[in-house]
Amino acid sequence: MTGRMVRPFAMVSGRTRAVLPLESQVRATDAGREAADALRFELGSVVRLCREPRSVAEVAALLNLPLAVARILVADGQDSGFLIVTRTSDPRSPAFLEEVLHALGTP
Numbered sequence: 617m618t619g620r621m622v623r624p625f626a627m628v629s630g631r632t633r634a635v636l637p638l639e640s641q642v643r644a645t646d647a648g649r650e651a652a653d654a655l656r657f658e659l660g661s662v663v664r665l666c667r668e669p670r671s672v673a674e675v676a677a678l679l680n681l682p683l684a685v686a687r688i689l690v691a692d693g694q695d696s697g698f699l700i701v702t703r704t705s706d707p708r709s710p711a712f713l714e715e716v717l718h719a720l721g722t723p
């Protein structure tokens with residue numbers, strides 16, 4: 617999103633709330649892939665980026681967006697049917713912590 621100076625609140629029409637966990641996985645739907653180039657600049661960028669699964673945090677980082685803006689854009693894409701958001705396990709659950717330990721190779 618380089619080369620454009622758009623205030624974050626303008627990208628999301630002044631909205632400030634979207635409750636999506638940072639680790640939620642986001643991917644474009646078939647409809648999103650087809651419509652990506654016709655979508656408004658910010659949402660189109662999110663959809664194109666999510667042709668491969670990304671977390672909400674990755675979307676914010678890779679597009680150089682404030683996290684709150686990324687959450688709202690992802691929620692908009694989900695509401696429009698252009699993105700699928702999959703929430704991961706509860707990070708406080710013992711099963712999730714065991715998965716993390718296993719992935720790190722810790723006995």
